[in-house]
Amino acid sequence: MATPLIGMTVDYSPVTDERPFSRGTDLYFQNTAYIRYLEKAQCVQVLLPTLENLQKIPFLISKLDGLLLTGGDDVYSESYGEKVMEGSWRIDVQRTHYEIALIKEAILQEKPILGICRGCQMLNVALGGTLYQDIPNQIPQHIQHQSTQKPKWQTHPIKIEPGSLLHKIIGETEITVNSSHHQAIKDVAQGLRVTARAADNVVEAVELDTARFILGVQWHPEEMQNERTSELLLGAFVSACTSISPAEVC
Numbered sequence: 001m002a003t004p005l006i007g008m009t010v011d012y013s014p015v016t017d018e019r020p021f022s023r024g025t026d027l028y029f030q031n032t033a034y035i036r037y038l039e040k041a042q043c044v045q046v047l048l049p050t051l052e053n054l055q056k057i058p059f060l061i062s063k064l065d066g067l068l069l070t071g072g073d074d075v076y077s078e079s080y081g082e083k084v085m086e087g088s089w090r091i092d093v094q095r096t097h098y099e100i101a102l103i104k105e106a107i108l109q110e111k112p113i114l115g116i117c118r119g120c121q122m123l124n125v126a127l128g129g130t131l132y133q134d135i136p137n138q139i140p141q142h143i144q145h146q147s148t149q150k151p152k153w154q155t156h157p158i159k160i161e162p163g164s165l166l167h168k169i170i171g172e173t174e175i176t177v178n179s180s181h182h183q184a185i186k187d188v189a190q191g192l193r194v195t196a197r198a199a200d201n202v203v204e205a206v207e208l209d210t211a212r213f214i215l216g217v218q219w220h221p222e223e224m225q226n227e228r229t230s231e232l233l234l235g236a237f238v239s240a241c242t243s244i245s246p247a248e249v250c
């Protein structure tokens with residue numbers, strides 16, 4: 001049984017003297033929840049620090065069996081042609097450019113992609129779509145998508161489109177998910193299909209019909225990794241990265 005190698009993007013922490021370690025320097029890091037989540041599956045994982053030089057991306061992608069796009073700072077809005085709105089959260093410009101290049105190359109090389117939260121939005125941006133930069137400011141009558149009292153997570157129901165890949169994976173058309181985002185998909189990229197929405201119509205999942213497995217979810221399965229829906233999602237992703245059947249993955 002082949003063991004798939006999954007590459008995972010990383011988040012960024014700016015220079016600070018507040019930490020007991022690595023004072024006065026900036027860091028690339030990743031939350032342990034993502035690491036533990038993938039570790040549940042029959043795969044090995046590597047972190048992909050944000051590179052400034054994009055030349056080696058085809059080589060990097062060729063070595064991976066799948067790509068996990070993680071959550072994090074806001075997507076740089078100039079990458080989809082919009083000025084950064086006032087009151088934006090922290091923006092990771094380099095990571096935005098890097099992930100666009102990763103996504104395009106992974107699609108070219110037909111590698112499976114799972115996008116989580118910001119990763120779901122990045123899929124849309126890389127393929128030519130746009131984002132709401134701030135749900136509270138731009139979507140009237142929105143429901144609460146932000147987890148303002150973390151570690152207590154906000155949750156809300158979503159409706160899943162029958163017949164979609166997500167529906168085939170999860171087997172239900174309505175589930176409850178956690179929610180910790182203030183941005184969301186606005187104009188959907190050509191070729192991308194919206195396969196789940198919240199009650200306020202905010203996009204909660206997208207997939208690329210022409211690909212074997214290119215799926216973005218706006219919620220955080222890694223933070224509810226013992227739930228059946230999260231295990232099914234992980235199983236389907238890792239299965240798509242190799243010949244392992246979903247039932248054998250986790």
Ligand code: MN
Pocket residue numbers: 145156178179180181198202204218
């Ligand atoms: Mn949400």
